[in-house]
Amino acid sequence: MGHYYDQHINPFCILQPFRVSIVVKMEMSCLWTRRLLLGANSVLLVKHPTTIAFSTFSVTRSILSPPPPLISLFSSSRRSLSTTTSACSSPLHPHSDFGNDAVNDAAAAIPLESQKMLLKGMSYTELEKWVQSYGFRPGQAMMLWKRLYGSGIWAHHVDELQGILLLPILSSLNKDFVKMLGEHAKFKALSLENILTASDGTRKILFRLDDGLVIETVVIPCDRGRTTVCVSSQVGCAMNCQFCFTGRQANNFHVGTLMGLKRHLSTAEIVEQAVFAQRLLTNEVAPFTNVVFMGMGEPLQNIDSVIKAADIMLHDQGLHFSPRKVTVSTSGLVPQLKRFLHESNCALAVSLNATTDEVRNWIMPINRKYDLGLLLQTLREELGLKNSYKVLFEYVMLEGVNDSVDDAYRLIDLVQGIPCKINLIQFNPHCGSLFRPTSTEKMIEFRNILAEAKCLVFMRYSKGDDQMAACGQLGKPGAIPTPLIRVPEQFKLAVNV
Ligand code: SF4
Incomplete structure (x- = not known):
């Protein structure tokens, strides 16, 4: 039911010669109003700055000739908003904190499509603040959050919010709120490019980003109803691990940036991989139970976006993953690793892969x-400060390189005093790779040595390798590889050079 209030306004200096009365329509269902003091004699009651901005604009146009261009009325807001959103897509600087200025500026004008606020880039607290900045109740933010993450809707468009009004479990969204979302919010950061299904059921999903780059997300159905989604955190990777296809692809897009790395992913681009993949495969695989940040990229090189994305995934009214089921992997960036352990409750995996500096270098x-x-001393110290927390060491087994009996005993010594689990991972060959996988028999022998020393150790076999979806295989086939690092003399035989 609509109610009408007479309002006397005096909002902008360009209207000073005029005393203007207008009628502002107020919805009874949205009494979340703001009282703005605009002058000695003027008290304005509006539900949102957008309302008054556009009311003023239409009045102004009818009085002034020629009409002022829209950009002149809202130029400062548009500039700020565009700065905020472009920061999200800027190569290597995708993270943009969502603060008061962004909220206030975003509220001032209907933005262009590319300037809309990307919903999945916001934590729940930020979303609530953003929703309130438009004059709506925090409860509307929760309803929106559930439709994005928590209700099996996985809304990708404002029209999908309307459609779910038919579902009895969800209460209705305010129609003005839906209208505001249509004007100011962006629901999607990714477009589906392709899905490849491996013979073991593993899916590799290719997503296209707004700037045309492509990333890969892997969904791994496991036993006992467990499903793991492996998300990317960067386009490409700068780390140049010699056994990894992703890290060895040269950067032929942006000359001058780090070798192999094209850009970091934003929080929204990371979160949406899990949401979009679940939405796509909801009838084919069990609901996702685990998230691993082990796709393309070194997650801790993009730590701001990764920590925020992981936090969004934990929210109990949204995706609601357990912190123990969200694992962030690193190749060993020590300062970022310390920060991660201080700021996040999620699990940490460290890609170890060698027992001597010579091999690891x-x-x-x-x-x-x-x-x-x-690396190991830092883990020893940091984990000593945490309760019931085990780091996961990943150890990709490379024939003749890191799989000897001596390696097994050295590994036992290296992890002394560190609460940990060890995953022995079968190497997944790819074109141009120097390395060969360790045989299963030798992996078992290695595993047994560790187990006898009371290490918590598991063997992980390849999944999805026939579609290049396995660990270390993500990336664009045919891309130009980076030059190989010189092979130490004593390993030349093992890798056939
Ligand atoms: S293993 Fe991980 S950190 Fe190393 S190059 Fe590959 S994606 Fe990057």
């Missing part, structure tokens, strides 16, 4: 900056 060049001693 070769196959994981990040070791030249943060060597094994520093």
